[in-house]
Amino acid sequence: MGLVVSKDPRLVTRVGVIYHPKVETSRPLAERLATFLSGQQVQTWSASAWDEEALRPQIQGSDFLVCLGGDGTLLRVARAAVPWAVPIVGVNQGRLGFITEVQPEDALKSLPLFLDGKAWVDERAMLAVRLPRPYQGLDTVTALNDAVVSRGAIARIIRVKTQIDGEVLTTYRGDGVIVASATGSTGYNLAAAGPILYPQSRDLILTPITPHLSLSNTLVLPGGGVICLLVQTDHQAMLSLDGQVHITLESGDAIKVRRSPHVARFLRLRPPGEFYRTLTRRLASPDTAGA
Numbered sequence: 001m002g003l004v005v006s007k008d009p010r011l012v013t014r015v016g017v018i019y020h021p022k023v024e025t026s027r028p029l030a031e032r033l034a035t036f037l038s039g040q041q042v043q044t045w046s047a048s049a050w051d052e053e054a055l056r057p058q059i060q061g062s063d064f065l066v067c068l069g070g071d072g073t074l075l076r077v078a079r080a081a082v083p084w085a086v087p088i089v090g091v092n093q094g095r096l097g098f099i100t101e102v103q104p105e106d107a108l109k110s111l112p113l114f115l116d117g118k119a120w121v122d123e124r125a126m127l128a129v130r131l132p133r134p135y136q137g138l139d140t141v142t143a144l145n146d147a148v149v150s151r152g153a154i155a156r157i158i159r160v161k162t163q164i165d166g167e168v169l170t171t172y173r174g175d176g177v178i179v180a181s182a183t184g185s186t187g188y189n190l191a192a193a194g195p196i197l198y199p200q201s202r203d204l205i206l207t208p209i210t211p212h213l214s215l216s217n218t219l220v221l222p223g224g225g226v227i228c229l230l231v232q233t234d235h236q237a238m239l240s241l242d243g244q245v246h247i248t249l250e251s252g253d254a255i256k257v258r259r260s261p262h263v264a265r266f267l268r269l270r271p272p273g274e275f276y277r278t279l280t281r282r283l284a285s286p287d288t289a290g291a
């Protein structure tokens with residue numbers, strides 16, 4: 001939990017409004033929110049959540065971002081906001097909304113509360129993933145939910161030799177391994193029978209995916225540790241980040257995952273305990289996919 005953004009609305013001078021390009025109602029709502037902000041003498045800019053080239057240069061110098069979409073949209077924007085850690089207001093136009101904050105029908109009337117500094121800042125740990133070779137010019141990439149080493153399209157097990165802080169833990173044999181943050185604990189990790197962490201936890205989760213004749217227990221590890229995943233396979237393997245970035249792996253590739261020095265920051269109006277109050281209802285949703 002962090003401090004409020006501002007107790008003086010005049011200190012909020014620049015806000016980005018980011019929309020989901022494939023949700024029909026997203027761009028019209030973004031335009032209405034931008035019009036309202038302009039009427040409050042706040043400079044606004046707008047971009048598609050899927051257009052990172054247009055998005056990233058605009059984020060720096062913004063006081064906060066309003067992001068329209070589901071949890072998946074917020075994952076994209078949180079990664080784009082690294083390293084500036086600009087706070088994000090999530091407007092839920094998806095289905096689950098674990099990390100969004102307001103519903104679309106409440107977005108316009110909620111904006112003055114964010115401008116007036118009535119929100120608190122929810123800081124979430126992120127993952128730093130060291131790659132075996134550069135991806136888009138980067139040796140290390142950031143994820144908010146998880147990093148998953150898994151088999152590719154061929155339905156055969158892979159082996160993932162796993163070290164923690166340089167010490168060999170085991171070689172997993174199965175569909176793969178998930179390293180998740182607290183935010184990602186309610187995602188793929190949960191589907192693989194991993195535990196749910198409280199949202200502000202700095203710990204990491206190591207969860208095997210359908211292990212076969214190998215260690216099947218999930219481990220909760222201190223956030224200061226380093227997890228090394230060494231791929232051993234004679235067919236395709238993949239690294240997936242937040243279920244959105246997919247990188248082909250080769251046998252012998254090593255991926256190192258640790259807690260990132262960067263955090264994702266979300267603006268909240270609801271009290272911190274709201275996560276627990278709504279957890280059962282959200283998990284009971286018949287359709288839990290984010291947008």
